[in-house]
Amino acid sequence: MSADAVAVLGTGRMGGAIAGALLAAGHRTTVWNRSRDRTGPPAEAGATVADTPATAAAAAPLVILCVKDDRAAREVMAGVGSAIAGRTLVNMTTSTPEAAHAAAAWAAGHGAEYLGGAAMTDYRLIGGPQTHLLYSGPSEVFDRHKATLLTLGGGARYVGADPAVAALFDMAMNSLYFEFWIGYLHTLAMVRREGVAASQFAPVVARTIGEIPPLMPMIAEQADHGDYDPATQGTVAELAALTRTVIEVRGSRAVDTERLEHLASLLDRRIRDGHGEQGPTSLIETIEEITAGGGAARQEVHG
Ligand SMILES: NC(=O)c1ccc[n+]([C@@H]2O[C@H](COP(=O)([O-])OP(=O)(O)OC[C@H]3O[C@@H](n4cnc5c(N)ncnc54)[C@H](OP(=O)(O)O)[C@@H]3O)[C@@H](O)[C@H]2O)c1
Known part of the structure; x- marks a missing residue:
């Protein structure tokens, strides 16, 4: 197991982009995905494809999990089992804070370290110099893997020792965005009632929002x-x-x-x-x- 090796569990859009960024940065990368056909792009870029999540996790000291939701993450973790011992699990699955705490407890119970993660960005921006990703958990664990995690997004931010803080901030940002978005649509409706095109109003919004x-x-x-x-x-x-x-x-x-x-x-x-x-x-x-x-x-x- 080489020190810079990374395993990626889940190669959907986000997990696939994460694997791609790791491969581009020269990391020895092992991937696993429930449907094997979605491991094609990372395999073509040089990744080793594992047959099970446990085999993938066993291949690297750093294991990145990125699947659809907390339920899927739990299923994958059950498949990894004791193979996570001695490794660091970074969970990039969009999670509730409660699920992040449970995943951290699962990792601790299996002899692994844990960082909660959150992608505050579109998967197409993974690997960019400013790409904004959040991590939380023990600072020494983040520091140890920081160089590797920075390859996923140069704008990575360590947000706290509690492994659930990244998930909390992710949910809070979604909460803020949803309130902004529904408010924006209502204001567009308001100006359109006067026969003014929404696109005529949008530059005023953009300029004013810039002061916030x-x-x-x-x-x-x-x-x-x-x-x-x-x-x-x-x-x-x-x-x-x-x-x-x-x-x-x-x-x-x-x-x-x-x-x-x-x-x-x-x-x-x-x-x-x-x-x-x-x-x-x-x-x-x-x-x-x-x-x-x-x-x-x-x-x-x-x-
Ligand atoms: N896409 C983005 O730009 C973006 C941005 C921010 C955050 N995220 C977060 O990143 C995570 C992944 O999103 P995505 O866009 O990559 O989704 P996606 O393209 O739909 O891929 C979903 C992934 O989850 C796997 N999966 C689903 N159910 C599973 C189960 N029960 N057991 C094992 N694997 C399962 C899928 O495997 P199969 O291929 O076998 O179905 C696939 O690898 C989500 O939590 C999402 O909220 C995504």
Whole structure:
């Protein structure tokens, strides 16, 4: 077993791209896939094709698992069994934090180290110098395999010692994206009601969105420190008034305002609780008050 050898379990679109990047970087690569016909491209690029996940895992100190979902990952891990002993398992399957904890426990129970992974990118970008992948788990394990993992994406980010943090961040980013996406479609509907093409509006969106990234760390700092200075973003009361105006304008164009009504109700509650003059980040306190079990969930996964 050569030190730079890597096994890839699952050669679908993402696993196949991972195997391809490893082969391109000169790693001795063994692949396994449930349907053998999908191992064709990595085999042509020089990979050894294993007959079972256990044989593949036995061939390398670093084993990368990338299958459809947590259920498939569990099935593959059951097939690997004791062959994972003494190895590092990096799970790139999109996972829930709970499944990541369970997979890490499975690895520990089989004498293996574990890193949770998350691909924050399209499989076609794997191997790129900026490609954004997340890893979490013991820092010494990440450091040991860092050079190899960087070949999958130069923008790799180590996000914490808890193996579930990568999965948590992945789910959180999907959650943010879905809220953004449904909001974007509603605003496109709003301008189209006026007979304005969505494509006429899109450059304005792109330009304005470009100003948001610097606000993200600032808002996060405010949330972490409970410091809700209204100097930069105005007050809860001002945001509540603007939200009502937007609801009126959007509603009068017969576009659904349900999520905005929800925002307005949160802002109203914040004002009723006596915090109307705080900055709008303070709304996180109201959100956490009314989110059942929020406190317990926060304690389960930590950096
Ligand atoms: N594609 C992307 O751009 C992208 C981006 C970010 C994250 N991801 C994540 O990467 C993971 C893989 O996605 P993908 O795009 O590569 O999917 P895909 O092309 O549909 O491939 C799915 C893979 O999972 C395997 N699989 C499914 N059920 C299985 C089971 N019960 N036992 C063993 N193997 C099983 C498939 O094997 P068969 O070939 O035998 O069906 C195949 O290797 C997912 O968790 C996905 O969320 C993908």
